[in-house]
Amino acid sequence: MKKSVFLGALTIAGLAAGAVAAGTLDDVKARGKLNCGVSTGLVGFAAPDANGEWTGFDVTVCRAVAAAVLNDASAVEFVPTTGKTRFTALASGEVDMLARNTTWTFSRDVDLKFEFVGVNYYDGQGFMVPKDLGVSSAKELDGATVCIQTGTTTELNLADFFRSNNISYEPVPIETNAEAQQQYLAGACDVYTTDASGLAATRATFESPGDHVLLPEIISKEPLGPLVRHGDNEWGDVVRWTLNAMITAEELGVTSANMGELAAGTNNPEINRLLGTEGTLGEMLGLDAEWAQRVLAVGGNYGEIFEKNIGESTPIGLARGLNAQWTDGGLLYSPPFR
Amino acid sequence: MSDVSFVRTEMLAEQAPPATSVGVVGWLRANLFSSWLNTILTIISLGFIWYILAGLIPWVFQSVWNANSLTECREIMAATWGKTHGHACWAVINERWLQLLYGFYPPYPITPEVNVGDSTGFLPAYLRPNLAMVLFLVAVAPVLYSDIVPRQLLIVTAAYPFLLPWLMWGGTIWAPIMVAAGLGIGYLGYRFLSPVIGALGGVILAILLPVIWWMFLSGAVAGAIDSVIPIGIAEVESRKFGGLMLAVLLGIVAIGVSLPIGIVLALGRQSDLLIVKGLCVGFIEFIRGVPLITLLFVASTLLNIFMPPGTNFDIILRVMIMMTLFAAAYMAEVIRGGLAALPKGQYEGADSLGLNYWQAQRLIIMPQALKISIPGIVSTFIGIFKDTTLVSIIGLLDPIGLSQGIRSNAAWNGIYWELFAFIALVFFVCCFSMSRYSMYLERKLRTDHR
Structure with missing residues (x-):
């Protein structure tokens, strides 16, 4: 019984230690650490390395926010969340923000009371089939067995797609991506469907990636982005403009390499406002003038982060596609820094 | 008519049994080829075993231990054996075994000065979790092997519930x-x-x-x-806990605390006091009627919603409480089985000796009831230890949770069986030792004459 009593005492101590939350920004500053919800592991987006250091595309967003607010990109407590626990973790205040490839949908935004601050990756659901199957379009998949991760929006999208095209399929429910790879390679299903970025990452791990093709159809819109709780707009602004700073920096040609030079002052007023040598944007945000410089010092601008984590030089090898700047025909479009 | 009666007058010398019924041949004939049916079954079984081993042994032993990624593993396999199938890539274990054992626990949090990642100290890596484990063995030794180990060590046992959290989480003593x-x-x-x-x-x-x-x-x-x-040591946050260390920690706490609670619940369920009995029955039936996963989700998400925002109620502590309650309910029923198996005469005998309730329980009822329940108790222990892997579902990085984290590195994406094989091996060692110990205990405590 001794142990249980002790645990009870610890419980009460823990309860007593809790304090009523003020603004999240002040909380984070007071705590000196940002609690950031990430995935328990998704290739290219969030993964712990051999030393327990988290790296990846989503992780960089967390680090950038920490750099902006706390002046320390390593002052982040990464909280691994699963698809089932992520929203409660955010709603209950266990994490300050979620950067966990979460699709921005109406119900999550409105009903679950979250605020998606932007989109850091435009994804869409695709199909992968073995080349031998001789299929060139998803509409030819009548009667196919499909490996699908349960409990995700992909499951619903798949049902919608097959119903609207009047064809049938047989689902093979799968829990994790790793399991899906095994099932697909073992021939338990003809088709594997998930987000196109996930398919590309999965195909890259195959011994002979050339034997498998991604079908051209993208059957859903999956805008993935960081999110915060409803009702704390100051904090939402910080996260939103941290993301926008990375996107704008790429548009303006500010990179981690030339930032020091540009920070001395340029003829481009928007660059000056971004880097804090002109105007008082940082002050309006509740931060100092150099906040965006620190954001960019973490991993560079959006394009650099993309290339480093998931771009064509990595094993995942994703093309920019929809995630190119609007000036290059993509969807990335940050509101101006003014 | 001839008289050919014969009476042997001397004993024949003992002869060795026929060669076909002794030694290896005899054993084979008796056990494997005693009839046509058994012979066929033996041959089928041998074929099956050969089929499994022929695949498994090369996979385990013709393997790659040193590589930095799955791709590199495959290159080495292709260069060495010409094909990449049927060979394990243990390089991932070689690179990540410390992570699988300790999670993200910092190796050097000895004093507040010598902290994370600083290997300049004179103390060995992972001293604290290792010391906690060694002390655990010391603490349970006088309980498990009461006839060999001196009773003075029980002091360690008494202190251990307070030492364990301090060693693991740190802070002031x-x-x-x-x-x-x-x-x-x-x-x-x-x-x-x-x-x-x-x-x-x-x-x-x-x-x-x-x-x-x-x-x-x-x-x-x-x-x-x-x-x-x-006087204090560096604090380590719960988020850093992971790997097998987390599973063992959850297992030790759940096992250690659930046994006493289970005994109390079992006695309460048999009590004549209406309220006590009602509470115990209600608790046991409620917990047993709910899957462990549900309790874990309650711990990880529901409690979060009930508590005021900003409350910092440690997630590992929450999970520990839930697992302990879960194990205690099962333990109570196992021990109740032991109590029910005791003849009524034992209770009456205790009464006739003039013992009061607690004396009777301590001296007569419990020693026998627990002895009867040993197999059930150990089964519950093993079950709860294996159930600790369920915490990966709520985002804690136990070995299964970590294996997903490891796979999500671009270098190791696509690796599958090697991680599970390693985890299975470690769990097998732990569970098999518990099982063997329970058999030893049953032999030691056997008082009937068979």
Whole structure:
């Protein structure tokens, strides 16, 4: 019984230690650490390395926010969340923000009371089939067995797609991506469907990636982005403009390499406002003038982060596609820094 | 008519049995080829075993131990054996075994000065979790092997519940000491106040005083003493816990705490006191009627919603409480089975000796009931230890959770069986030892003459 009593005492101590939350920004500053919800592991987006250091595309967003607010990109407590626990973790205040490839949908935004601050990756659901199957379009998949991760929006999208095209399929429910790879390679299903970025990452791990093709159809819109709780707009602004700073920096040609030079002052007023040598944007945000410089010092601008984590030089090898700047025909479009 | 009667007058010398019924051949004939049916079954089984081993042994032993990624593994396999199938890539274990064992626990948090990642200290890596494990073995030795190990070691056993959290989470040493002091306060209160205000009042005070102490005073007193005599080690957050260490920690706490609670619940369920019985039955049936996963989700998500925002109620502590309650309910039923198996004469015999309820339980009923329940108790232990892997579902990085994290590195994406094989091996060693110990214990405690 001794142990249980002790645990009870610890419980009460823990309860007593809790304090009523003020603004999240002040909380984070007071705590000196940002609690950031990430995935328990998704290739290219969030993964712990051999030393327990988290790296990846989503992780960089967390680090950038920490750099902006706390002046320390390593002052982040990464909280691994699963698809089932992520929203409660955010709603209950266990994490300050979620950067966990979460699709921005109406119900999550409105009903679950979250605020998606932007989109850091435009994804869409695709199909992968073995080349031998001789299929060139998803509409030819009548009667196919499909490996699908349960409990995700992909499951619903798949049902919608097959119903609207009047064809049938047989689902093979799968829990994790790793399991899906095994099932697909073992021939338990003809088709594997998930987000196109996930398919590309999965195909890259195959011994002979050339034997498998991604079908051209993208059957859903999956805008993935960081999110915060409803009702704390100051904090939402910080996260939103941290993301926008990375996107704008790429548009303006500010990179981690030339930032020091540009920070001395340029003829481009928007660059000056971004880097804090002109105007008082940082002050309006509740931060100092150099906040965006620190954001960019973490991993560079959006394009650099993309290339480093998931771009064509990595094993995942994703093309920019929809995630190119609007000036290059993509969807990335940050509101101006003014 | 000839008289050819013959009577042997001397004994024949003993002869060796025929070669076909002794030695290897004899054993084979008796056990494997005793009839046509058995011969066929033996041949089929041998074929099956050969089929499994022919695939498994090359996979395990013709393997790659040194590589930096799955791709590199495959290149080495292709260069060495010409094909990449049927060979394990143990390089991932080679690179990540420390992570699989300890999670993200910092290797060098010995003193506040010598902290994370600093290997310049003279102390070995992972000293604290290792020491906690060694002390655990020392603490359980006098309980498990009471006839070999000196009883003085029971001091370690008594101190261990307070040492374990301190070693694992760190902080000032005064906090666990003050928590232990609460028990002393309860005892003193009972000892000196019960003559004054009566036995019932004494018992109530013995419970109330420590609770008041823990809730309002112990933290402040520990802080005050610490500011005068600071003795402490670096704190480690729960988020850093992971790997097998987390599974063992959850297992030790759930197993260690659930046994006493289970005994109390089992006795309560057999009690004649209506309220006590009702509470125990309600608790046991409720917990047993709910899957462990549900309790874990309650711990990880539902409690979060109930508590005020910003409350910092440690996730590992929450999970520990839930697993302990779960194990205790099952333990109670196992022990109730032992109690039910005892003949009524044992209870009556205890009564006729004039023993009161607790004496009878301690001296006569429990030793027999627990002995009968050993296989069931150990099964529950093994079950709860394996159930600790379920915490990966709520985002804790136990070995299964970590394996997903490892796979999500671009270098190791696509690796599958090697990680599971390693985890399975480690769990097998733990569970098999528990199982063997229970068999030893049954033999040692066997008092019937068979």
